Amino acid sequence: MPNEYIIKNRAFCTLCGVEVESKSVHDFVSCRCGNLSVDGGREYLRRLFRDESTIVDTSIVMKETPIWKAT
Numbered sequence: 001m002p003n004e005y006i007i008k009n010r011a012f013c014t015l016c017g018v019e020v021e022s023k024s025v026h027d028f029v030s031c032r033c034g035n036l037s038v039d040g041g042r043e044y045l046r047r048l049f050r051d052e053s054t055i056v057d058t059s060i061v062m063k064e065t066p067i068w069k070a071t
Helices: none
Strands: 004-015 018-022 036-039 046-049 053-056 061-062
Touching: 004 036, 018 036, 046 053
Parallel strands: none
Antiparallel strands: 004 018, 004 053, 004 061, 036 046
16 A cells, blocks of 8 residues: 655635635644644645545645655
């Protein structure tokens, strides 16, 4: 099973219309209304939310090794 590589760690809150992105490991960011928070940067995907039906995951994840990680 190939590894997954996180290119963008982000999600969209449909309640306030804001897309939030975590850019580094401990970069915990929240939307304007507080319904959605994103954490993990390019290391892991973490979401905290009040109602799952009000978020859209807009992350970009590759199943192949990116060229900058190739050895």
